[in-house]
Every structure is written in structure tokens, then in C-alpha cells.
Amino acid sequence: MRAVLKFLATAILTVGVAAPLAAQENYPERDITIVAPYPPGALTDGVARLLQPKMAEKLGGATILIDNKTGAGGALGVGQVVRSKPDGYTLVMAVNAPIVMAPSLQASLPYDPETDLKGIGTIGETYLSLAVPADSPIKTVDDVIRMAKENPGKMTFGSAGIGSAHHIAGELLNKYAGIQITHVPFQGGAPAIQNLVGKQIDMSYGTLPTVHTFVESGDLRIIAMAEPKRVASHPDIPTVNETVQGVETSTWLGFFAPAGTPDEIVSKLNEALNYALSQPDVQESMEKLGLVPRPSTPQELDELVAKDLDFWAKAIETAGIPKQ
Amino acid sequence: MELFEHLGLGFGVAFLPLNLFYCFIGVLLGTVVGVLPGLGPLATIAMLLPLTFGLDPVQSLIMLAGIYYGSQYGGSTTAILVNLPGESASAVTTIDGYQMALKGRAGPALAAAALGSFFAGTVATVLVALVARPLTSIALSFGPAEYFSLMVVGLISSIALASGSLLKALAMICFGLLVGLTGTDIYTGAPRFTFGQFELLDGISFVALAVGIYGIGEILRNLEGKEGSAPVIAKVKSLWPSVDDLKRMIAPAVRGTAIGSLLGVLPGGGALLSSFVAYNLEKKTSKNSAEFGKGAIEGVTAPEAANNAGAQTSFVPMLALGIPSNVVMALMIGAMIMQGIQPGPNVVVSNPEIFWGLIASMWIGNAMLVVLNLPLIGLWVSLLRVPYWIMFPAIIAFSCIGVYSVSNSAFAVYTVTIAGVIGYFLIKLDCEPAPFVLGFVLGPMLEEHLRRAMLISGGDLSIFVTRPISAALLIVAVAVLFVVSRPNIAKRRQEVFVEEES
Numbered sequence: 001m002r003a004v005l006k007f008l009a010t011a012i013l014t015v016g017v018a019a020p021l022a023a024q025e026n027y028p029e030r031d032i033t034i035v036a037p038y039p040p041g042a043l044t045d046g047v048a049r050l051l052q053p054k055m056a057e058k059l060g061g062a063t064i065l066i067d068n069k070t071g072a073g074g075a076l077g078v079g080q081v082v083r084s085k086p087d088g089y090t091l092v093m094a095v096n097a098p099i100v101m102a103p104s105l106q107a108s109l110p111y112d113p114e115t116d117l118k119g120i121g122t123i124g125e126t127y128l129s130l131a132v133p134a135d136s137p138i139k140t141v142d143d144v145i146r147m148a149k150e151n152p153g154k155m156t157f158g159s160a161g162i163g164s165a166h167h168i169a170g171e172l173l174n175k176y177a178g179i180q181i182t183h184v185p186f187q188g189g190a191p192a193i194q195n196l197v198g199k200q201i202d203m204s205y206g207t208l209p210t211v212h213t214f215v216e217s218g219d220l221r222i223i224a225m226a227e228p229k230r231v232a233s234h235p236d237i238p239t240v241n242e243t244v245q246g247v248e249t250s251t252w253l254g255f256f257a258p259a260g261t262p263d264e265i266v267s268k269l270n271e272a273l274n275y276a277l278s279q280p281d282v283q284e285s286m287e288k289l290g291l292v293p294r295p296s297t298p299q300e301l302d303e304l305v306a307k308d309l310d311f312w313a314k315a316i317e318t319a320g321i322p323k324q
Numbered sequence: 325m326e327l328f329e330h331l332g333l334g335f336g337v338a339f340l341p342l343n344l345f346y347c348f349i350g351v352l353l354g355t356v357v358g359v360l361p362g363l364g365p366l367a368t369i370a371m372l373l374p375l376t377f378g379l380d381p382v383q384s385l386i387m388l389a390g391i392y393y394g395s396q397y398g399g400s401t402t403a404i405l406v407n408l409p410g411e412s413a414s415a416v417t418t419i420d421g422y423q424m425a426l427k428g429r430a431g432p433a434l435a436a437a438a439l440g441s442f443f444a445g446t447v448a449t450v451l452v453a454l455v456a457r458p459l460t461s462i463a464l465s466f467g468p469a470e471y472f473s474l475m476v477v478g479l480i481s482s483i484a485l486a487s488g489s490l491l492k493a494l495a496m497i498c499f500g501l502l503v504g505l506t507g508t509d510i511y512t513g514a515p516r517f518t519f520g521q522f523e524l525l526d527g528i529s530f531v532a533l534a535v536g537i538y539g540i541g542e543i544l545r546n547l548e549g550k551e552g553s554a555p556v557i558a559k560v561k562s563l564w565p566s567v568d569d570l571k572r573m574i575a576p577a578v579r580g581t582a583i584g585s586l587l588g589v590l591p592g593g594g595a596l597l598s599s600f601v602a603y604n605l606e607k608k609t610s611k612n613s614a615e616f617g618k619g620a621i622e623g624v625t626a627p628e629a630a631n632n633a634g635a636q637t638s639f640v641p642m643l644a645l646g647i648p649s650n651v652v653m654a655l656m657i658g659a660m661i662m663q664g665i666q667p668g669p670n671v672v673v674s675n676p677e678i679f680w681g682l683i684a685s686m687w688i689g690n691a692m693l694v695v696l697n698l699p700l701i702g703l704w705v706s707l708l709r710v711p712y713w714i715m716f717p718a719i720i721a722f723s724c725i726g727v728y729s730v731s732n733s734a735f736a737v738y739t740v741t742i743a744g745v746i747g748y749f750l751i752k753l754d755c756e757p758a759p760f761v762l763g764f765v766l767g768p769m770l771e772e773h774l775r776r777a778m779l780i781s782g783g784d785l786s787i788f789v790t791r792p793i794s795a796a797l798l799i800v801a802v803a804v805l806f807v808v809s810r811p812n813i814a815k816r817r818q819e820v821f822v823e824e825e826s
Binding site for chain 2: 039040041042045046049050066067068069070071072073075076079105108110153154156161162163182183184185186187190191193194195197198200201209210213214216217219285288289321322324
């Protein structure tokens with residue numbers, strides 16, 4: 001009797017320990033769901049669908065499903081993944097906003113990005129520009145500051161909404177240059193640019209690819225980039241930083257798993273992601289989406305998250321945007 | 325001459341057999357999802373988007389566009405037959421369309437919707453081809469002040485939608501306004517009416533609300549009867565509109581098309597607003613205005629023409645500027661980007677085959693729709709004979725699947741349920757849903773544009789009267805207010821006369 005019990009106990013223990021190991025070994029054994037916390041057709045969704053076939057190829061022909069779980073600026077989708085089982089079958093691709101900006105903007109965020117998420121790898125980055133109508137007298141950041149001082153409280157800048165990188169960049173410029181340009185939030189980046197083309201506002205921040213088509217058509221002019229360094233593809237455009245120190249933002253896309261996902265699975269996914277990012281056709285399509293591929297290791301993404309959480313916490317505090 | 329060259333190029337592209345095929349698939353799918361309650365073009369395009377990545381850009385855009393305007397056609401079918409707007413813009417079609425169906429005139433109502441839509445669709449397509457650029461500049465000249473004044477016109481018009489008590493209509497508009505404010509305040513980021521619910525941060529889904537208020541509310545009310553009887557429908561007299569019906573349709577179709585073509589260009593609610601404004605205009609100008617709300621064919625033709633014209637011209641900002649005028653257009657822009665086309669002002673020059681091919685295909689698609697829909701009228705009308713114990717569960721099931729698929733979230737299904745209960749009580753209290761729906765849609769937009777205009781002007785209210793378009797719209801609003809209040813005076817005077825005579 002005792003022997004039988006002992007045998008059973010050992011068997012159960014062995015199976016209990018071995019089964020997850022085998023699961024990691026054979027991963028993926030079933031369909032993988034990647035949550036894209038934005039609607040179909042949005043940047044994140046586009047990138048996810050672009051990477052999907054190449055990643056599936058690298059993962060031995062696994063089926064990868066894209067689940068558009070939209071809401072609360074991406075926090076709803078990220079929250080769902082955080083609550084799911086850390087077995088490598090529910091993952092999330094997201095821009096940095098719900099990961100590193102939301103903790104400083106939303107009071108009741110249902111997750112802590114540092115402890116609840118495990119980075120798989122960085123996907124790419126995109127750049128924020130400051131644009132004016134093509135016939136505007138404003139040509140440089142110095143012009144912005146001079147005109148804002150001559151017309152206090154009269155000038156306006158557009159953004160993609162409260163707490164967007166656009167908004168924060170604009171408030172940082174106000175703060176560091178000692179000027180007061182009124183923030184006019186829109187519901188997303190596209191209406192802001194439309195109102196800029198229609199000259200309803202004096203200037204607006206906007207992502208490079210969107211704004212650039214209007215530069216080519218002769219409707220808009222980019223005066224500076226709200227980035228730490230000049231952008232490689234447009235070396236002639238200065239940064240706001242060159243005139244007013246401290247006005248910078250960064251926007252990237254990352255691939256995450258719930259915390260507790262086994263390292264072996266994470267590294268398999270990281271390999272698959274970086275394999276997809278190295279394909280020339282993927283790189284070309286990403287460029288059209290306005291995204292520069294930035295492959296990384298899982299550790300590098302975790303470090304980026306930690307660094308950016310600090311960066312945005314300070315920037316948002318300096319910009320004076322209250323937590324809601 | 326250049327135009328003919330362009331149209332030649334466009335039709336050359338659109339008439340390629342494969343493109344015709346995708347155009348047909350698009351309008352067919354659009355009709356089907358338009359008919360199914362809750363499942364709209366947004367969910368359909370979102371689901372089919374990944375499939376189009378394998379097609380070439382022209383084919384995928386032709387198909388996606390077909391789904392969009394096809395669903396505007398189909399949306400009127402359930403509005404007329406079961407008082408359930410399949411599409412936000414068909415909410416106003418329910419008013420007279422459903423009354424016509426109850427009187428056994430579902431056939432003529434469906435034909436009026438189809439013919440009105442076809443007329444509007446073809447005219448608006450020609451407009452897009454001829455004056456896309458000037459129409460774009462209208463859209464660009466609309467700043468926050470102009471939008472605010474336009475919303476004022478819309479809200480005042482919505483009072484006219486009420487055929488019953490004016491007080492109740494006003495109360496319903498205010499109720500709609502308040503419910504519409506749910507979500508994140510875009511100017512401060514403060515959550516409003518969310519009660520800590522994360523799902524409410526983006527506001528309440530229009531589709532879920534409309535399906536609940538109209539569809540579920542109506543079903544609940546019908547279950548009250550002893551046998552759970554379906555609404556009594558008079559015997560179907562004729563499937564086709566009479567010559568008199570056709571005559572009565574012409575002017576409303578023309579006016580509806582004009583209003584829809586103009587308002588459709590405006591991003592954000594233009595197409596929806598156009599059907600309300602067109603209905604209101606007919607109600608006030610028609611010599612049959614007494615029939616409105618009781619099954620006037622003008623009340624079906626005008627809004628259907630307007631929303632279909634709007635559906636065509638809402639492509640203008642997308643094609644000419646790369647700027648979406650509604651969520652569906654945002655999806656189409658996503659589709660273009662995925663196909664490697666950067667949407668924006670250069671599409672006409674850099675991808676003329678896409679621009680002109682799509683426009684030509686919209687004309688062909690409209691022709692296909694009318695050919696597809698007219699013979700189907702008999703089939704749709706026979707659906708009215710489906711017993712309630714099959715019909716009601718089917719409507720509820722389709723509604724739930726439809727709203728679930730929009731956001732992949734069970735929360736939308738809860739919304740339908742709660743909205744259904746509210747809808748039931750509204751019916752019991754004799755409150756009409758149309759003013760509520762318009763308040764719900766226009767309220768948040770009114771607030772958004774008012775506050776944005778105030779930000780830009782630095783709090784100076786004169787911005788609304790010093791900008792010419794805005795001032796003109798406010799004058800229209802005052803005129804509408806005058807017209808809206810007049811019939812009541814007239815009616816009272818009539819009552820007085822009746823008393824004197826007796």
C-alpha cells in the first residue's frame with residue numbers, strides 16, 4: 001500500500017514537474033493569440049498583421065491569431081493579457097503609451113508594467129514632428145518662441161489628445177521656453193493634422209509619415225522634430241531640443257508577455273520576432289507604415305520600459321498634466 | 325476633357341472582370357450585414373480586412389467600399405420591416421418606414437429606399453468625380469466654430485422629429501445628450517459617468533445602444549401581449565410603389581441627395597446628420613406633412629437618399645486628403661497603408677488607377693445594388709410572415725453577435741441588455757427614440773466643438789458670428805427654430821376655430 005502511494009506520489013510529482021518542461025520544449029503546441037489593443041487598420045494592428053506570417057513560419061507553422069481588444073487608450077487590451085495565464089499563448093503588441101505613459105496619467109490602471117509584463121522584444125520606433133501650414137511665417141522653433149512672446153495666449157497647438165506625446169511635447173516647450181501656447185486636443189492625430197491644413201490652429205505635432213505626405217503636397221512644413229536626436233531619414237530637419245533643451249519624446253512599439261512566462265518561451269518568441277524584423281519585405285512595409293525596425297533582446301526591452309517609465313513620469317510632471 | 329480621360333481610366337479599371345467580381349462581393353456582403361441587426365459595415369470590414377491583404381490594392385478598396393455603401397442600402401431593410409436601424413443613419417428611416425410596413429406597404433417603402441438610394445448614389449458619385457477638390461476645401465474650411473453651429477442646426481432639427489409631445493421630445497434629447505457624455509472628457513482626461521468601469525472610458529457604443537433601444541425594447545413590448553403577439557401587420561397590398569408614390573418620391577430624393585452630398589463631406593457625423601436634416605426638411609416643406617410619422621413615403625425616400633449620397637461623398641476627404649470622415653473610412657485608410665499606399669493628397673496623382681477606379685466602381689456598385697435589391701423586396705416582405713417565436717430569438721441572437729464583434733467584448737452585450745430595458749420603458753412612456761439617438765450622437769460633438777472653438781478664440785463667443793459659414797448656419801438654426809414652433813401655433817388656432825364652429 002505504502003509502496004503504491006509512494007509510487008503514485010513520485011509519478012504525480014514527476015509528471016507535475018516534467019509536463020511544463022515538455023510544454024516549453026514543444027512550444028507552441030496550440031494557437032497563439034496576439035492582442036492588438038487598437039482597432040483593425042491602426043498602426044499596431046498593421047504591424048502585428050505584417051509580422052504574423054513570418055513569426056508563424058519561425059515558430060514551426062504555428063497559428064497566430066490577432067485579437068483587436070480596443071479601449072481605454074490600449075490599457076484594456078494590455079490589462080487582459082496581464083490577467084491571462086503566463087504560458088506564452090496570450091501576448092500583446094502595443095505602442096509605448098499604455099505601457100510607460102499610462103502609469104503617470106491614469107490613476108486606476110489595472111496593472112503595473114514593471115511587475116506584470118515581461119518584454120519579448122522591441123519592434124520599432126516612430127517619430128514626432130512639429131508642423132505649421134506651408135505659408136505660415138513660422139520657420140523655426142525660434143520663430144515659435146518669438147511669436148508666442150509677442151502674442152501671449154493667442155497661439156494654439158494641436159495634439160492627438162490629452163496625455164498624448166504630442167500634448168506633452170507642447171507643454172514641455174511652453175514650460176522650458178517660458179511661453180504660453182494654448183493646447184487644442186483632438187480625437188486622434190488625423191483630425192489635428194486636418195485642422196492644421198485648414199489653418200484652424202497655428203501649429204500641430206504629428207507623426208512623421210502622416211505629416212510628410214502634406215509636406216510633399218505643399219500644404220505643410222515641418223519645422224522641427226520632438227525627438228532626442230535628428231532622425232536618420234531626415235537629417236536636415238533640426239530637433240526642438242537644439243533650440244530648447246528638454247523638449248523630447250519617444251514613441252516605440254513593443255511585444256510583451258504576462259510576467260511569469262518561462263524564459264525559454266520568451267526567447268523563442270524573441271527569435272521569431274527578430275527573424276520577422278530581419279526580412280527585407282517586412283522592413284520595406286514597416287517603412288511605409290512610418291516605423292523604423294528596432295530589434296532587441298527581451299532584457300533590452302525590460303530596461304527600456306524601466307528607463308521610459310522614469311522619463312515619462314518626469315516629463316508628465318514637468319508638463320503639469322494631472323493624473324486622472 | 326481631362327475628366328473623360330480620368331473616367332475612362334476609372335471605368336477601364338472598374339470593368340476588369342476580377343474588379344467587377346470584388347465589387348459584387350462587396351455590395352452583396354454589405355447588403356447582408358446591413359440587413360442583419362447590429363452587424364454593421366465597421367465590424368464586417370474589420371473582420372475582412374486581413375483577407376484583403378492578399379488582394380491588390382484596387383481590388384481590396386473596391387470590395388471594402390462596396391461593403392460600406394452596400395450596408396447603407398441594407399440598413400434600411402430592417403429599419404422598415406422590424407423597426408430596427410441596421411445602421412445609425414437609418415434610425416430616422418424607422419419613423420415612417422416601419423409605419424408603412426405596419427400598413428402593409430413594406431414593399432413600396434423598400435422600393436422607395438432602394439430607388440432613392442440609387443438616385444443619390446449615382447448623383448453623388450458624379451459629384452465626387454467632378455468636384456472632389458472643391459468639396460475638400462469645404463471640408464477644410466469647417467473649423468470648430470462651423471461644426472458647433474452645424475450641430476446646433478442638427479439639434480434644433482431633431483425637435484421636429486417628434487410627432488408626439490414636444491416636451492417629451494426635449495426631455496429625450498437632453499437624456500440622449502447626458503448619456504452621450506459618458507466616457508473620457510477629451511479636454512481634461514477626466515472620466516465621466518463611468519462609475520469606475522474601464523469599458524466605459526471610451527463611451528457607450530452607438531450600435532449597442534441603438535440595437536437595445538429599438539430592437540430589444542420593441543421585442544419586450546411585444547412579449548407583453550397574451551400570446552406574445554408580434555405587431556399587427558396589415559395585409560400586404562402591393563409590392564411596388566404606385567405611380568403616385570413614384571411622383572411623391574422625386575422631389576424628396578433630389579433634396580435628400582443635395583443635403584447628403586454636402587454634409588457627407590464633413591468628417592464626423594456628417595452622413596448621419598444629413599438623414600435627420602433631410603427628413604426634417606421634407607416634414608416641413610411637404611404638402612403631405614400631416615402624414616409624416618404615420619407612414620409618409622417622402623419620410624423614407626429623403627433620409628435614405630441623403631444617407632446614401634453622404635456615404636459616397638464621405639470618400640472625398642479620405643481620397644483627396646487621406647483624412648477619415650468616420651470610423652469606417654479610418655479602417656479603409658488602414659487598408660491602404662497595409663497595401664503600401666500612403667494615403668494623403670498625393671493619391672490622385674500617384675495612384676490615379678485607385679482613385680478613378682474606385683469612383684467608377686462606386687457607380688457600378690450602385691447599379692448592382694439596385695438590381696440586387698429590387699427583386700429581393702418580395703423575399704424581405706415575406707420575412708414579415710415569419711412567426712415571432714422564430715423572429716425574436718433570431719433578432720436577439722444576431723444583435724448580440726453583431727455588437728460583440730465590434731469590440732470583441734461582452735460589455736457591448738450587457739449594454740444592449742440595459743439599453744433594451746430602457747427602450748422598453750421609453751415605449752411604455754410614449755417617448756420616441758429618434759430624438760434620444762440624435763441627442764446621444766450630437767451632444768458630445770456639440771460639446772467637443774464648442775470647447776475647441778472657445779480654446780482657439782480664447783473664450784471669445786463672437787467667433788460664432790464673425791466667421792461667415794458659422795454665422796450663416798446659426799441663421800439657419802434660428803429659421804428652423806421658427807419653423808419648428810409654427811405648426812403648434814397653427815394647430816392651436818385650428819382647435820380654436822373648431823370650437824367656435826361647433
